[in-house]
Amino acid sequence: MNLQELLYSSYGYTSFRPGQEEIIEQVLKGRDVIALLPTGMGKSMCYQLPARLLKGSVLIVSPLLSLMQDQVAQLKKMGEKSVVAINSFATPQEKAEIWRSLHNFRFIFVSPEMLMQPFVKKQLQNLDISLVVADEAHCISQWGFDFRPDYLRIAEILPLLGNPQILALTATATAKVTEEIKSYLEIDEPFLYVHPMDRENIVYDRKKFEDPRDKIRWLLDFVGKYQGPGIIYAGTRKKSEELSSLLREQGISSSHYHGGMEHQDRIFVQQQFQNGELEWVCSTNAFGMGVHISNIRHVIHFHLPTSVEGYVQEVGRAGRDGEPALATLLHSPGDEGLMASMVLDDLPTRHEIEEVYRQGDAQDQLVSNGIVRETAYRVLSYWRTRLPMEGTIAQINMLQQQKMIQIEKMNRLVTTEGCIRKFIIECFDQELFDLPENCCLNHGIIYQEFHLRTQSASSTLKQSWQERLNALMPR
């Protein structure tokens, strides 16, 4: 059976998406692979299909818990039953059950923190693992926007597993980050697949306002004129709530979404968006993972995002169906300063560095007592075991310089008078030769491609509980 046939008989797809087949072929040849595939391009298929042919299990290291849960859910939805996630959320009974039957699973998901626990290591050592997948591999880069110190420790476990074959997957990496992935995972001659970063159906727009209040006026006018579905990204939880209620006052269905909401409420917002019951979601950057809606037409940034990478990820949630989608970046004076301070805020301060070194092993208290912030602690606890204090200070200084570059790039995204599409692509060390007709602000935007609003103002139906039950469980 060839790969196409296997794809069809396993999942019912008649063809691969760009890149998948090349990557899978190389994995099956036994090569280490680094693959850059934009989100929504079916990254998981790159290990899913090989898993059917490989002898042993596939170990997927996933740095974000929510992402891991989503991937497990998606695999199960596709009919894969042999999936297990090892994370700290499992109850003791669940864990005991997992350890007992671990060797039976084809897909084993694990977080980097769990990977480092001696007991977990020992359990994994007893398994026959054919392939290690480093998902979101850009998190390895300490200079990247999404650095997870624990992730660097993947390299430590590979020898214990008998140095299995590696597949590193990421949606966003510059040439520099790709080099870092290579060196940390000790992959000498990988097959490197780089998918063009450009999403040609996404049109880049930008609106400048002298008065911040004009932003809101413009936004309300825009959502009244154009048809969703769309996402409005705001910089704070409070702003996301505020914008959403303004939209609702206009009779436009909308909800906010942020990490401060109860878990169940967040699932409901996703459901409603997916079911088309909500036209707009006003959210912080917490929204996106686990949202599998192909027809998002608009992504609006009410505030400046903190990195070009983050921006591309958020914008990339639009237009998965290939139809035109509009990305609109709003800014007013003062936004740049706010963005810069948010970027630099994450950095450990001199005081935090000193505290972490002074406290030695009793450091856990530092976070709970509010002396050191959790984000700072994550970075410092990694360096503390590897460098003297002066070394760490030097590292953090270097990190600061990188952050300044990150800020500078964002500022240029806001000010550039050249092609915005080209600018973004160049941030990822790629080149662009053909520009689509509907390209960006500085090349002219054909707004007629975006549908005007036809949906009438939403009205919430007054329902009795019996009617609601009948809607849930019809005859």
Place this chain on the structure above:
Amino acid sequence: MLFHELILSVMKFLNFERTVSSPYHLIKGKKSGQTIQDVGYYRLHPFFSVLPKLEKPVYDQAVNELYTKGYLLENEEYIHLTEKALQWKPPSYNLDGWKYRGNEQIFFKRLSLIIQTLSHVHQREKTFDPVQNSEEIQLWTRSYLQRIDFRQAEVYARFKHEVELSLAKLPIGDQQKLILTLRLSGFGVSGLTWEQISSLTDLNPMDAQLQMVETLHIWMDSLNAIEQPLLVGLLADLVQVSSLTDSAQRTLKLFSQGYSLQQIAELRKLQTSTIEDHFVELAMNDPHFNYLPFVGEELLKSIQTISSSQGTKRLRDIKIKVPDASYFQIRLSLAMKGDSQ
């Protein structure tokens, strides 16, 4: 019952005896010795652990409103209710927190995943994103569904019938029942967030949440194997059989094997004070608890008399009057007094 009514109801039991934040721990269901003992002393069983996810700022805000509305007076040490609060009559309620201890949420998670699954399967939709992503809930639900043969059209109809009929019978308002159904989802029908429910019902999100807990308690209470054979299955492992905490049960087991308080503390590598908490809990729950190893008959009587005559359960006040007694002995004696009061 509304959120501020809940707080005020609890405060009426604790006036001048406990701090303003103690109702918070009780409502949240903190498993500390102090909170567990207070449940027994002041008979706060209905309110224990009714909102396990309650956040302190939300509670503080509600308390602030009690100050501004003239129910509560500033007092650094104790709850100090005004005449208005003392005159206020709590509404009737259907909470039974001590019995369910937050397990009503598991009941509801099971129910919501079952209904979501039935709704999709019945409408020939094979895949969906589960509304509950806890592995434990998913595994439980899967095996339950297989057990009831959920693909049968007849089972679907019976399940719905049981839900409909048992909800209809509950002696609560229709809006309260509506809130519960709005938190369910099915094929093409999404659940509503607390905020959306709030704007639909004119209740605060917190009030809506509390009403849901109340509905679940009274609903779970009403289920029985004869009328709701399918729904009763959802109660499995959720109703606390013993009213003791797990840890106190282990202490009890060792004690009945003849170990002393000291020995139990060493054996379990716990503080003596923790084991003392367990004994107080035992004393509170068991009318035949043998207190003699810990406190003499005479001392017990004098502590209980002081407590009654002074009208206080504050340990420090009693200790001044009965200096010979240890705090543990005082707590034990008060716990023994509990229900015979």
